[in-house]
Amino acid sequence: MNASAGSESVSDVDIESDEEPFDLSRPFTRKQALAAGITPNRLRGPGFVRLHTGVFVAADVELTPLIRAEAALTTYADTAFASHATAARISGLPLPALPGEHVTVMAQKDRHRIGGVVCHCALKAEVRTVAGVRVSLIEQNFVELATLLTLVDLVVVGDHLVRKNPNGLGRLQRHCAQATGPGAAAARQALAYVRTGVDSPMETRLRMLIVLAGLPEPLVNQLVGEESELDFRKYDLCWPAIKLIVEYDGRQHVERQEQWESDIDRREKIDDDGWRILVFIAKDIYTTPGNTLDRIHRQLVARRLPDVPTHLSPQWQLHFPGRP
Structure with missing residues (x-):
């Protein structure tokens, strides 16, 4: 093939071999390229991307995890x-x-x-x-x-x-x-x-912070509400026996106005039913996990949940070191 291909993408061009058209949209070796008639100079040009030593693909191919895997296996x-x-x-x-x-x-x-x-x-x-x-x-x-x-x-x-x-x-x-x-x-x-x-990775992290500190494990995404009113609401983590809820509030909740208003409404309703809700964001898990545990621990003790330890296990610090 020569430069007269115009705007045609590299991966759309068939290069003749003795067997079948050479597929440039899949990772290939330098040896395969040379056998298909691609010169070393062209292989080093902007039409191709080197994925590993001696492994290439056409430059217009999206480098998806599958393409990268195929390149690694070549x-x-x-x-x-x-x-x-x-x-x-x-x-x-x-x-x-x-x-x-x-x-x-x-x-x-x-x-x-x-x-x-x-x-x-x-x-x-x-x-x-x-x-x-x-x-x-x-x-x-x-x-x-x-x-x-x-x-x-x-x-x-x-x-x-x-x-x-x-x-x-x-x-x-x-x-x-x-x-x-x-x-x-x-x-x-x-x-x-x-x-x-579990709905999200951050919910998992918040739950693991609680559990690794030695606190009783909360229920995951439990439906909370009065059956007589058929008004159930789902919360990330909770201890129903003492009416305590812990929620992770992701950035998307702030970015979407209707979601934010809905969250305010349901939190006001849950307060009216005698529940207490603690809301945490990313920095509470990554930056100040100790403060987060203190807040949760105080509420568990104040609401007299059975089997709450007086002191937190230091195990959590190995997995959530926090940042100054």
Whole structure:
């Protein structure tokens, strides 16, 4: 092909080979490009993006998690698959920023180093296929993530998984119970904290802050209200026995006027019923978690919830260090 292609995008151009048109919209190696007639100079030009050493794709291709996974797998054996953070990104799981891609091979002889790719080895694996790309099964991926994530971040992932598929909790429990090797123990520990019906990662974090401090665990998204009036309202976390509610208020609540007005209305109604509601925002969890716990602890004691410890467990400080 020459420069006369005009405005036609690179990924739309067929380059003839001995077999079939060369697909530039999928990651390919330098060797494959040269065999298809792409010159080294053109490969270094603006029409292509180098994803890894010797692995390229057309510059107009959106670099989705699936494309990045396929690029990472390009130079590995056909039995290799996307795993760990790479598989989680394909599944849309809520992760902190984790650099690089992860692949797993089934034999030590298939391992090799590529910049930006972490290569693992497993003797056995459960794999699914997503758009032609081999990816860790969801339950296996949860155990893999246990080698990368903190306890709280892993519980965030678990809560997300069972919210998307409540029936999947049993499969996750069975898989973790049988798992061995790296991540297995940490996965089982995190799974013990996973709850169904959690609406957001920040709700998980707030609940974990409370539980790791040794306070009685609140109910998740419990319906609160008078049955006679058929006026039930759902709140993030609560202790019904003492009429105490804890809610996380995300930024989107402030940005949407109608949501903000609705929240004010329902909070006024709940106050009228004798409930107390404590509202927290991101800084209360990330910056001043100690103050947050003090507020909750005082209310639990004042309202005489049974089994509330006099002093908080210091365990929470390992996971929520806060900032000055």
